[in-house]
Amino acid sequence: MTGTYRVACQQLAPHIGQPQLNLERSLAAIRDAALAGARLVVLPELALSGYLFRDRKEAHEHAEGRDSPSLAAWAALARTHQIIVVGGFCERLADGEVANASVLIEPCGRRTFYRKAHLWDGETRIFTPGDQPPPVVDTAIGRVAMMICYDLEFPEWVRLAALAGAQLLCAPVNWPAGPRPPAQRPAEVIRVQANASVNRLFVLACDRCGEERGTHWVGGTALVDADGHLLAGGDRSQHPRMLLADIAPAEADDKCISTCNHVLRDRRPQLYGALL
């Protein structure tokens, strides 16, 4: 597990209310990533359903269980193409509840699930937040953590993944485009870069594009190395695109940034009590 692997983000444009179209596009995206040599592909948040549900009822109609046909189709491609698939979907819970969820599917068939813990805006009316830390999965290409969109704005959350040994953090996101100074790099990308550098881990944040119910998106999919430097993306694009990078996830095990400094061991948790 010291090798270099190609990884991909597939910035897609899901259409709310068209789950079959979204599924087909996601399958094509997985296949294209595999054909480009990727061993892992990240899809956007809620890639199968679209994002801007009117209410919980509509979300529930578009939700699916962890054994749904769509996820089985992702898993079939993961097996066929020997590619790890990370993507977001709307998870049906009991009693009419839904979660903003993601899954990591390995070629062997193992599935790891995550439910977004920090909910954005209208999501708070729709989704039940997760109450588990970001999972860290020991895969064939390295230890991969997973979280979703607004979770990335909590450095505490990324730190938990790093402390649990993550080498590569995969984040399906849907970054709504808001008013911002045009000359500035998107703050969403800046935060991804900082998260990577202070933890010395790779981050793949896969955004969406395509107007949905009046909302536009940053389209800022970003692949960032363990120094926080951009490997691909980070600019704005309103079009679907595949972004690739060749990374050696094990490099993230080297947390030393000077002769005497180690980004995790230099922490002083005994002084951080007020964080809790």
Place this chain on the structure above:
Amino acid sequence: MTGTYRVACQQLAPHIGQPQLNLERSLAAIRDAALAGARLVVLPELALSGYLFRDRKEAHEHAEGRDSPSLAAWAALARTHQIIVVGGFCERLADGEVANASVLIEPCGRRTFYRKAHLWDGETRIFTPGDQPPPVVDTAIGRVAMMICYDLEFPEWVRLAALAGAQLLCAPVNWPAGPRPPAQRPAEVIRVQANASVNRLFVLACDRCGEERGTHWVGGTALVDADGHLLAGGDRSQHPRMLLADIAPAEADDKCISTCNHVLRDRRPQLYGALL
């Protein structure tokens, strides 16, 4: 305290072994900032002494107490010009020990001290680390926090200041220039921007310049607003420079970034236990 105030960073080039020169330059810098209308000025880390001490003994020779003539001279200008001064100095402790310290001096004469808690590289052989969180001082222009350089690479530390109510974080820094991709914005600046945005507070990071014992510096002094956007600086400059911005620190009290989101209240500290 809802007004707009001009604030300044004075990127200087201290010379190790020339404390009188460093003092004179720092006094000129404070004066110039005040004449430019600034109500607060940040100077670099170890602005009075220079940075690259050979050993603790040399540092001790350049160290000074909290009542030193140099700090008294800063305080005199703070009073005369009604300007808040934040700057770094080498603090003499008992038993031959020294701290990488900073002081915030208000026009009224009150002085607040801080000792760097996260030490960088060779500093670990020289300085005794601080064991107190970043102070937050209720000043005439707003609540000002203070930390030093490598402290900024610990989002936990910045979060503590935000949770304690800081509106404006002042950070004297000395960012050594290392090898890095030339086309990328300095990672140091990226981290400052992310720290500002995830906490919705203003950050002033005042770097140094001028070769010292073979080391060069990023010269990346950055003034960042509470959205994480650059107000001034953030590029590399190998020359002394004064950077100014007009800010309304009270804007940082608005932690809401959407109808339903508040960057501090959205934290889920009950899930962050593994941070300690």
